[in-house]
Amino acid sequence: MKPFTYLTPATMEEAVALFGQHRETARYMAGGTDVIVKIKDGWMGPDYLISLKQIPGLNDLHKNENTGELTIGALVTHAMLEQSLLIRNEYPIIYDAVSNIGSLQVRNMGTIGGNLINAVPSADGAIPLIALDGSALLVGPEGERSVLVKDLFVKPYETVLTPGEILTRITIPAQVPRTGSAYIKFGRRAAMELPLIGIGVLLAVDEDLSTCTRARICLGVAGPTPLRAVKAEQMLEGQPVTSDLLTEAGKRAAEESQVRNSVRGQAWHRKEMIRVQVRRMGLRCLDIINQKARQA
Amino acid sequence: MTKPISFILNGDEISCDIQDHWTLLHLLREELGLIGTKEGCGNGECGACTVIVDQLAVNSCLYLAADVQGKQIQTIESLAVHTGSLHPIQQSFVDNGGIQCGFCTPGMIMSAKALLDKDPGADQETIKHALAGNICRCTGYVQILDSVAAAGRQMAGNQGEGAAAAKDPGTITQQSMNKKAGEVIT
Numbered sequence: 349m350k351p352f353t354y355l356t357p358a359t360m361e362e363a364v365a366l367f368g369q370h371r372e373t374a375r376y377m378a379g380g381t382d383v384i385v386k387i388k389d390g391w392m393g394p395d396y397l398i399s400l401k402q403i404p405g406l407n408d409l410h411k412n413e414n415t416g417e418l419t420i421g422a423l424v425t426h427a428m429l430e431q432s433l434l435i436r437n438e439y440p441i442i443y444d445a446v447s448n449i450g451s452l453q454v455r456n457m458g459t460i461g462g463n464l465i466n467a468v469p470s471a472d473g474a475i476p477l478i479a480l481d482g483s484a485l486l487v488g489p490e491g492e493r494s495v496l497v498k499d500l501f502v503k504p505y506e507t508v509l510t511p512g513e514i515l516t517r518i519t520i521p522a523q524v525p526r527t528g529s530a531y532i533k534f535g536r537r538a539a540m541e542l543p544l545i546g547i548g549v550l551l552a553v554d555e556d557l558s559t560c561t562r563a564r565i566c567l568g569v570a571g572p573t574p575l576r577a578v579k580a581e582q583m584l585e586g587q588p589v590t591s592d593l594l595t596e597a598g599k600r601a602a603e604e605s606q607v608r609n610s611v612r613g614q615a616w617h618r619k620e621m622i623r624v625q626v627r628r629m630g631l632r633c634l635d636i637i638n639q640k641a642r643q644a
Numbered sequence: 645m646t647k648p649i650s651f652i653l654n655g656d657e658i659s660c661d662i663q664d665h666w667t668l669l670h671l672l673r674e675e676l677g678l679i680g681t682k683e684g685c686g687n688g689e690c691g692a693c694t695v696i697v698d699q700l701a702v703n704s705c706l707y708l709a710a711d712v713q714g715k716q717i718q719t720i721e722s723l724a725v726h727t728g729s730l731h732p733i734q735q736s737f738v739d740n741g742g743i744q745c746g747f748c749t750p751g752m753i754m755s756a757k758a759l760l761d762k763d764p765g766a767d768q769e770t771i772k773h774a775l776a777g778n779i780c781r782c783t784g785y786v787q788i789l790d791s792v793a794a795a796g797r798q799m800a801g802n803q804g805e806g807a808a809a810a811k812d813p814g815t816i817t818q819q820s821m822n823k824k825a826g827e828v829i830t
């Protein structure tokens with residue numbers, strides 16, 4: 349591996365200043381599961397690797413019970429999310445997505461922030477955060493700003509972050525009542541494989557437990573960046589959600605997607621899987637909603 | 645850049661100088677001579693290099709040596725040496741045919757140990773999920789899963805007798821001795 353100097357700033361200001369000093373020759377690192385692989389393979393060769401691990405507070409994971417807002421620090425690992433009962437019970441779409449990223453060893457190291465900033469079309473962690481209307485807090489040389497997670501991505505490997513900017517946390521607004529959510533990483537096997545296609549669905553319904561008040565359909569590996577099938581979502585909102593309507597929404601989402609043929613799979617197959625899985629994930633959302641309603 | 649670090653390796657306090665770009669795998673094998681931990685892919689794909697850092701299984705091929713500062717590391721070498729007898733997980737791999745060529749075994753056993761230390765009663769699904777990042781080209785996995793489940797039953801039994809720590813030579817209980825890096829070579 350090409351040698352580099354490893355810097356371990358203790359504050360955000362220090363990290364940003366170090367980046368300012370070394371600029372193109374520097375890279376931030378969180379869990380390193382992507383950066384170290386790329387340095388080993390010679391795809392990148394920074395002279396300075398700036399670790400974000402020593403900065404306090406970046407691995408905060410909590411829900412504000414007054415506002416209902418969920419905070420996920422950028423350095424929270426996939427394993428921390430997977431093992432959190434709060435995530436498992438209240439944000440099943442996050443649990444579904446992170447629990448099959450790589451292997452447990454990778455999840456013990458890899459972070460949600462690194463997954464987003466890596467900006468691959470197959471990033472499993474991005475889909476749930478988009479479906480949950482999450483926003484990302486960025487801190488950089490010019491100060492702080494907030495960007496919706498869905499607007500973070502420009503193209504493969506590129507985000508809206510400017511040089512030196514650090515993603516500090518993701519906030520998820522309070523969920524509306526009677527929300528269910530689910531994600532499937534569809535592929536030959538879940539572990540140690542990138543998804544052939546990733547499908548996340550979030551539904552909320554009215555007190556009648558049928559009329560859709562909010563729909564999110566988010567797709568990974570369906571275009572150059574993770575994307576939302578907005579027209580399919582609109583077909584559901586305001587309507588009673590039935591299996592048939594979900595089938596129609598699935599068809600619509602498949603049309604809206606920008607799937608391609610690649611070495612890992614064919615476009616027609618990916619479309620078929622979107623069609624089928626939007627319905628299945630939608631039905632799972634309804635199951636979750638109904639189960640919670642029975643418990644209440 | 646060279647920098648000094650200190651950490652606890654298999655119960656012993658270690659202080660040594662490292663290069664910033666060294667992985668933990670490099671430090672263990674090439675500098676400290678602990679060659680039980682294997683390098684397969686070097687890229688996080690195979691799990692042969694799995695070690696336990698502060699109770700979590702990680703790929704030592706992707707973990708920077710600099711990041712072990714102040715942490716507790718367990719490698720396969722910690723399992724049998726203290727008493728001379730095999731750890732229950734090792735014994736179970738021998739008894740149940742969980743080893744053929746043995747290349748994946750240190751990584752498998754460390755992944756299994758990280759799981760069973762927390763959850764000796766882990767069911768088949770949980771074991772599979774915890775071991776999904778460890779590739780074996782020989783056994784076909786069935787014997788490995790059986791080995792881990794059987795070891796879990798034994799470890800749970802030991803805990804039931806309230807003697808888990810005493811019977812588990814891999815658990816770091818003894819007070820750390822001050823050793824120089826070179827001295828751990830066994």
Ligand SMILES: Cc1cc2nc3c(=O)[nH]c(=O)nc-3n(C[C@H](O)[C@H](O)[C@H](O)COP(=O)(O)OP(=O)(O)OC[C@H]3O[C@@H](n4cnc5c(N)ncnc54)[C@H](O)[C@@H]3O)c2cc1C
Nearest residue numbers: 376378379380381382383450458459462463465472515688
């Ligand atoms: C074997 C293996 C299997 C994998 N499987 C999957 C999978 O199934 N699904 C999947 O989605 N991914 C997978 N990955 C990719 C990777 O593990 C994840 O994307 C992981 O979440 C990256 O996080 P990290 O903390 O390790 O990132 P790092 O490697 O530390 O960083 C990744 C990138 O983000 C930047 N960065 C990191 N944190 C910040 C921050 N807070 N602010 C600004 N920039 C930042 C870094 O500069 C770098 O460019 C896999 C990787 C491996 C090695």
Ligand code: FES
Nearest residue numbers: 684685686691705
């Ligand atoms: S050598 Fe580390 S995972 Fe293969």
Ligand code: FES
Nearest residue numbers: 744745780781782
């Ligand atoms: S025993 Fe040979 S690789 Fe597993």
